[in-house]
Amino acid sequence: MFGGGHKKFRVKVTTGKAKGAGTNATINIKLIDHEGSVSESHVLDKWLHNDFEYGKIDSYTIYVEKNFGQCEHIILHRDEVGLNDSWYVEHVTVEHETEADAHFPLSRWLPANTEMQFKKFDSQLPQVVKKEHPEVYQQRQNELDQKKKDFAYAPIANKEGMPRTVTSLPPEETFHRNYIFDLLETKFTGVISQYLKKMRYEDEFASFDDMYKVYYGPLSPFTVPAGHSGWRTDEKFARLRLTGPNCTVIRGVKKDGGLPTNFPVDKDNLAKHFMEGQSFQQAQDADRLFYIDFKDLDGYIAKSSGKPMVAPLALFYARMDGTLIPLAIQLFQKNADNNPIFYPPPIDDEKVWCHAKFWFGVADSNYHEPVTHLLQTHLVAGDFITCFHHMISPSHPVYKLMLPHFIYLLNINTDGMPVLTAEDGAFNKILTFGLDNCYDLMYKKYQTFKLSDAYLSTDLSNRGVENLPNYHYMEDVKPMFKAIEDYITASLKTIYGGKDQVLKDDFEMQNFAKLLCDKTEGMRGVWGDGAFTKLDDLSKTLSTMVFILSNVHAAANFNQYDEYGYPPNLPFRLDGAPPTDKSPVTEDYLVKLFDVNVTLATMDLGRTLSMQGTNKIGNYETHYEYKPDVLKHYLSFIEALKKVGADNDEKNAKRSNPYPWLSPKVVPNSISI
Numbered sequence: 021m022f023g024g025g026h027k028k029f030r031v032k033v034t035t036g037k038a039k040g041a042g043t044n045a046t047i048n049i050k051l052i053d054h055e056g057s058v059s060e061s062h063v064l065d066k067w068l069h070n071d072f073e074y075g076k077i078d079s080y081t082i083y084v085e086k087n088f089g090q091c092e093h094i095i096l097h098r099d100e101v102g103l104n105d106s107w108y109v110e111h112v113t114v115e116h117e118t119e120a121d122a123h124f125p126l127s128r129w130l131p132a133n134t135e136m137q138f139k140k141f142d143s144q145l146p147q148v149v150k151k152e153h154p155e156v157y158q159q160r161q162n163e164l165d166q167k168k169k170d171f172a173y174a175p176i177a178n179k180e181g182m183p184r185t186v187t188s189l190p191p192e193e194t195f196h197r198n199y200i201f202d203l204l205e206t207k208f209t210g211v212i213s214q215y216l217k218k219m220r221y222e223d224e225f226a227s228f229d230d231m232y233k234v235y236y237g238p239l240s241p242f243t244v245p246a247g248h249s250g251w252r253t254d255e256k257f258a259r260l261r262l263t264g265p266n267c268t269v270i271r272g273v274k275k276d277g278g279l280p281t282n283f284p285v286d287k288d289n290l291a292k293h294f295m296e297g298q299s300f301q302q303a304q305d306a307d308r309l310f311y312i313d314f315k316d317l318d319g320y321i322a323k324s325s326g327k328p329m330v331a332p333l334a335l336f337y338a339r340m341d342g343t344l345i346p347l348a349i350q351l352f353q354k355n356a357d358n359n360p361i362f363y364p365p366p367i368d369d370e371k372v373w374c375h376a377k378f379w380f381g382v383a384d385s386n387y388h389e390p391v392t393h394l395l396q397t398h399l400v401a402g403d404f405i406t407c408f409h410h411m412i413s414p415s416h417p418v419y420k421l422m423l424p425h426f427i428y429l430l431n432i433n434t435d436g437m438p439v440l441t442a443e444d445g446a447f448n449k450i451l452t453f454g455l456d457n458c459y460d461l462m463y464k465k466y467q468t469f470k471l472s473d474a475y476l477s478t479d480l481s482n483r484g485v486e487n488l489p490n491y492h493y494m495e496d497v498k499p500m501f502k503a504i505e506d507y508i509t510a511s512l513k514t515i516y517g518g519k520d521q522v523l524k525d526d527f528e529m530q531n532f533a534k535l536l537c538d539k540t541e542g543m544r545g546v547w548g549d550g551a552f553t554k555l556d557d558l559s560k561t562l563s564t565m566v567f568i569l570s571n572v573h574a575a576a577n578f579n580q581y582d583e584y585g586y587p588p589n590l591p592f593r594l595d596g597a598p599p600t601d602k603s604p605v606t607e608d609y610l611v612k613l614f615d616v617n618v619t620l621a622t623m624d625l626g627r628t629l630s631m632q633g634t635n636k637i638g639n640y641e642t643h644y645e646y647k648p649d650v651l652k653h654y655l656s657f658i659e660a661l662k663k664v665g666a667d668n669d670e671k672n673a674k675r676s677n678p679y680p681w682l683s684p685k686v687v688p689n690s691i692s693i
């Protein structure tokens with residue numbers, strides 16, 4: 021079989037990094053050329069070599085008949101012999117010295133004792149395969165049937181009406197080994213912080229400066245969080261609403277036609293002290309007034325205190341120099357004598373105002389974790405990805421497009437969520453709100469969640485924040501969203517030949533739309549509402565999902581240590597009760613609001629959640645798409661991201677308060693803790 025009368029190919033096989041990916045089974049391959057000639061079967065085996073191990077690339081030389089043309093398909097087969105026979109094959113490349121490499125990005129489990137045929141690039145619409153290769157289509161259908169079992173789902177916490185997620189994690193969704201190691205290391209620091217606590221703090225802090233002791237010393241796992249700087253100033257308090265972890269709840273007063281009527285601020289007094297010569301109405305008409313209303317927190321009893329949860333409102337003013345400052349805080353919804361509106365000095369005393377700001381921060385953080393962070397990124401995306409795996413074949417071109425942005429999400433939601441949602445997790449032990457309230461609020465918010473509201477321009481216009489100055493979140497997500505949407509739109513145009521009808525005929529995509537938007541358990545506000553009849557609808561849906569998985573989550577997540585790590589900056593919980601009048605408070609009283617255990621646990625949580633361990637956007641962990649006409653859009657995406665990154669560096673160099681969190685150098689492809 022060796023010699024000049026035969027054609028020589030090199031076959032390179034990459035075994036994936038899924039849990040249990042490597043195999044001891046015998047693997048056979050046949051090649052099929054462009055005219056349909058099938059080669060004889062070749063065993064892929066090297067003498068004295070352990071083939072197909074986790075994450076390894078193995079190369080084999082095979083000889084086929086000399087008249088064999090260009091390799092267009094491969095047929096893979098594995099037996100069931102030996103322990104650990106299951107095999108997750110990531111990629112096969114068939115190389116010939118004078119021909120272009122034939123790529124087979126497979127990324128799937130190969131079933132036993134079944135010949136599996138794959139076309140070059142493994143990227144075809146289902147209607148095409150069904151028509152042209154009915155036998156291969158049957159194989160595709162069988163795979164999808166299996167995936168429906170592997171990705172069986174239920175609503176989160178088995179609570180009907182919550183987003184859906186997998187009931188058990190399929191092994192291909194698990195973290196790579198290095199990443200697990202990082203996670204273990206992080207858990208270890210939890211032990212250190214307990215040790216530190218015993219060493220340094222028996223019961224309480226003596227001053228706000230006293231808290232800094234925890235960052236210093238050879239054993240400390242903590243650095244000084246950036247958010248400590250200027251924490252007591254009004255400028256920093258307002259800046260948290262623009263660039264803190266919960267920076268997407270601020271709204272324009274002008275857009276909403278004035279402040280809510282239950283927030284009757286002293287307009288004349290505010291104008292006199294703060295509005296640079298304008299009346300309140302003039303400032304509102306000039307779009308300089310913004311507000312936040314945590315009315316969603318109204319009516320709950322905080323678990324940690326057994327007292328009503330703060331549900332505050334706050335008013336902000338954008339000064340002529342572009343600096344945002346807070347002007348008023350009311351801690352509960354119903355204005356009353358025992359629920360006054362607090363103002364900054366010189367109207368109210370600084371410590372009284374500081375006390376009100378602390379309690380506003382408690383609402384901000386307790387809303388941020390369950391809603392802005394967990395629900396609106398992790399869980400919404402988890403629902404989407406679970407449905408996607410049910411209906412979209414690994415051989416679908418849109419699967420190839422989206423998978424790099426789905427990486428690890430289901431793993432994080434399954435294994436990482438208990439950090440927040442276990443009985444002894446952060447929702448119960450750190451937040452004042454408590455686990456049951458968090459679930460209840462998430463449920464309510466999901467009932468009114470609409471994916472279309474997360475589309476960037478819709479979100480900004482719905483909130484009326486286009487004129488909000490120094491809103492670095494907005495400035496930075498705009499070019500990122502454009503890069504993502506351009507990439508998705510161009511790719512879909514190529515995949516569907518620019519024709520809505522081809523999309524309508526894509527029954528896998530239509531099945532996905534139906535499941536995603538199911539009337540009893542599905543997501544609301546998805547473009548097309550259960551049927552993708554326009555490419556534009558699919559493009560908006562996928563772009564928004566990639567945006568949520570990358571940027572929206574990055575904004576809500578990665579600065580958590582910096583902003584929460586010094587709790588006076590943004591507290592999760594305070595001892596004592598929200599003020600009901602403007603009686604003076606002492607500095608010592610304010611310090612004693614911060615419990616030592618909660619403070620250290622907060623630092624730990626912030627550090628764990630802010631950790632970064634995966635590739636940045638555009639730098640894919642696994643490449644799924646090799647078709648040149650789609651690949652060129654990916655290359656344009658990379659170029660666009662480079663430009664966004666360079667522009668971002670330039671912006672940050674000029675900013676008095678740099679905001680690095682939405683640079684393509686920081687934002688991952690997908691959530692990642």
Ligand SMILES: [Fe+2]
Binds near residue numbers: 691
């Ligand atoms: Fe997260």
